Amino acid sequence: MKFTKMHGCGNDYVYVNLFEEQIEDAPALSIRVADRHFGIGGDGLITIGPSDKADFRMRIYNADGSEAEMCGNGIRCVAKYVYDHHLTNQTTIRIESGAGVKTLDLTVENGLVSRVCVDMGEPILEAEKIPVVAEKSPVIDEPITAGERDWKMTCVSMGNPHAVLFVDDVKTFDLDTYGPLFEHHKRFPNRTNTEFVAVHSRKEVSMRVWERGSAETWACGTGACASVVACILNGLTEDEVLIHLRGGDLTIRWDRQSNHVFMTGPATEVFEGEFPL
Numbered sequence: 001m002k003f004t005k006m007h008g009c010g011n012d013y014v015y016v017n018l019f020e021e022q023i024e025d026a027p028a029l030s031i032r033v034a035d036r037h038f039g040i041g042g043d044g045l046i047t048i049g050p051s052d053k054a055d056f057r058m059r060i061y062n063a064d065g066s067e068a069e070m071c072g073n074g075i076r077c078v079a080k081y082v083y084d085h086h087l088t089n090q091t092t093i094r095i096e097s098g099a100g101v102k103t104l105d106l107t108v109e110n111g112l113v114s115r116v117c118v119d120m121g122e123p124i125l126e127a128e129k130i131p132v133v134a135e136k137s138p139v140i141d142e143p144i145t146a147g148e149r150d151w152k153m154t155c156v157s158m159g160n161p162h163a164v165l166f167v168d169d170v171k172t173f174d175l176d177t178y179g180p181l182f183e184h185h186k187r188f189p190n191r192t193n194t195e196f197v198a199v200h201s202r203k204e205v206s207m208r209v210w211e212r213g214s215a216e217t218w219a220c221g222t223g224a225c226a227s228v229v230a231c232i233l234n235g236l237t238e239d240e241v242l243i244h245l246r247g248g249d250l251t252i253r254w255d256r257q258s259n260h261v262f263m264t265g266p267a268t269e270v271f272e273g274e275f276p277l
Ligand SMILES: N[C@H](CCC[C@H](N)C(=O)O)C(=O)O
Pocket: 011, 060, 062, 067, 068, 069, 070, 071, 072, 073, 074, 160, 161, 193, 211, 212, 213, 214, 217, 219, 220, 221, 222, 223
């Protein structure tokens, strides 16, 4: 099977073009290809195929084989793939995801996509739609106990669930201990992605993320959107924020007129290869 290895801010996936390849069991294949010792290595598998609702359809599978509704870094890479590999010559494209159809604007330099702006749609704040078990809805700066510690969290869905917590220093934060405790916390019926955010100013933050189904990743596009929405809901930043992730930077803007969140960032193709099925 031919594949393309791509990443968005270091959040790396194995991409398979379903116009050319056939996949029998995507969850099982995701577990195999994601393995960084016995496989290709990555945070999971993303497939690119036809859609009857948009120009293309993307599906994303985490490293544990679970399918997610949406992937922000992934959809930027899908856009780069379809333009650079001549599946389209348009610089505004629509991609169907598990979180609905998203519209993307491509920046092309020397004939290749360098940056992508994604209209990520509206953030979802109702507790039962995250889903999260909570007394109040929306869940903004609400208590949760994990690892015998009391925390305050803000929950946002971008089609997939996110719990956002504020910490003083992301570099020294013990993500390996607390990430899994939130991912599998009983208050998240579908598990959750968890973002730990340090606010530097009203325009700049840093974030590390423990992803549902993939452990720590070096960036999370939907998580970056959820983090900025949480910052704004808590009165900590303006509507447009530069967010520093382990693998790079994203610019996130929550347009309050349209209530849509816009994410702008890079997309990179690393190599192509063949994988034995
Ligand atoms: N682990 C996520 C899917 C990948 C999201 C992330 N990589 C992004 O860039 O948005 C979930 O299970 O909801």
